[in-house]
Amino acid sequence: MKRVSSQLVFCDGNSLLRSTVVEQNDDNVITDIIDLSNQPSETAHTMFYDGVIAGEIISLKQYISNDQVVEITKGMVYVDLSKWNNSSFVFERDSDLVVDFGSNNIDEINKMLKENFDTLSAITVFELINACSYLPQRLLGLSKNIEVSHQTDLVLWQGVNLVSHALTPQTSVRLL
Numbered sequence: 001m002k003r004v005s006s007q008l009v010f011c012d013g014n015s016l017l018r019s020t021v022v023e024q025n026d027d028n029v030i031t032d033i034i035d036l037s038n039q040p041s042e043t044a045h046t047m048f049y050d051g052v053i054a055g056e057i058i059s060l061k062q063y064i065s066n067d068q069v070v071e072i073t074k075g076m077v078y079v080d081l082s083k084w085n086n087s088s089f090v091f092e093r094d095s096d097l098v099v100d101f102g103s104n105n106i107d108e109i110n111k112m113l114k115e116n117f118d119t120l121s122a123i124t125v126f127e128l129i130n131a132c133s134y135l136p137q138r139l140l141g142l143s144k145n146i147e148v149s150h151q152t153d154l155v156l157w158q159g160v161n162l163v164s165h166a167l168t169p170q171t172s173v174r175l176l
Helices: 066-072 106-115 125-140
Strands: 002-010 016-024 030-035 046-054 077-080 097-100 155-158 172-175
Touching: 046 125, 097 125, 106 172, 125 155
Parallel strands: 002 046, 077 097
Antiparallel strands: 002 016, 016 030, 046 155, 155 172
């Protein structure tokens, strides 16, 4: 069992928690979400990290064919960073954005975050997390958000500006 916490825990596309501990068993199943404001003392054996904890990054291309990706993202802004040419994209805040790294490999994702910082800096870290984690999960019918009894890899988004919710050139991700 492990317990982790950070300044912010982004549980799904709509739920952002502060002062929260996420507890997982050895199979990455979330066993508890602990609100520290209701605790008389801090939880034991909790690792605190600097950044935003979120559910795992999902690449649509790792699950379905290119034709299926085109079909399920109709009417959305779909950005495939594995084939991106560093051109800008227009993201209307009233349309859904899907960002696909084309990989679930953390090293490759971090490389693409750095290479595409100028493009991605047009959106907040929460819009990016939603676009590469929670919206792809919903499109694929997966239950990998941060919720008790869900199985997910926890990802720490570090090097983000927590005041403005902006990405920085130092933004990177790591598995917890």
